[in-house]
Amino acid sequence: MNSPIHIRPVTSNDLERLAQIEAEVWKSQGAVILSRSELAIWYEEQSPLFLVGEYKGQVSGYYFGRFINFSSKDTEDFIASERIASDSVHGRRRHSDNAKTFFGVSTVSTVPGLGMAMSIHAQQIWAVNNIKLCIGFTRLNGLNEYLTMLESMYGGLPYSQDQIALWYAHENSKLLSLRVWEDCPKQPSLKLPNILKPDPVFKFHSKGSPIGLLRVVNKYMPDIESRDYGALIASDPR
Secondary structure (H helix, E strand, O other): OOOOEEEEEOOHHHHHHHHHHHHHHHHHHOOOOOOHHHHHHHHHOOOOOEEEEEEOOEEEEEEEEEEEOOOHHHHHHHHHHHOOOOOOOOOOOOOOOOOOEEEEEEEEEOOOOHHHHHHHHHHHHHHHHOOOEEEEEEEOOOHHHHHHHHHHHHOOOOOOHHHHHHHHHHHHHHHOOOEEOOOOOOOOOOOOOOOOOOOHHHHHHHOOOOOEEEEEEOOOOOOOOOOOOEEEEEEOOO
């Protein structure tokens, strides 16, 4: 039986629809919404990892990634340059065909399962390019819910929000049996209620390649569900 999902390279004719999808997905989250002109900047990079996902013949999502030069030594500079500000497009480093780090920038979809299908398709592309490292950011999608619970229990946060966010990311790594890179700050010793289920977006990004936690990033992107926190994750695909 034919799948209702079809993944293909983006064309310039798709950009208007992709801007509409951006608004559909992100408006309620208070997040940055990319316009057609901002998506066109990505299109001009000519990355083979700018993909469109169709569901039953309708454009219902997109995936964008790029090959970049990256070293763990410049992690902090990389984070500073890749934060999603309200007046900017995701990412400052441009695609380079010869670079050996794969940077997954954005996955946006209105259909369950389509995001994962696009991610798998992207992995098939970079698998033939001798990629040495895969990196990307994920929102800590369930963090606001957890912080709200703590505020209700304690009448406020019992520790700094940054400490709790780092602890939360480490706890999710344990729940999902993920690697924590040696460059990552250690988990703080906090006495907090257990997390009963993994963060949903963290879990999504843990599927496929074996990722590991590299950094927790405050003010990564405007987002209600994560209180603007993200995590830089990385994997060695070899």
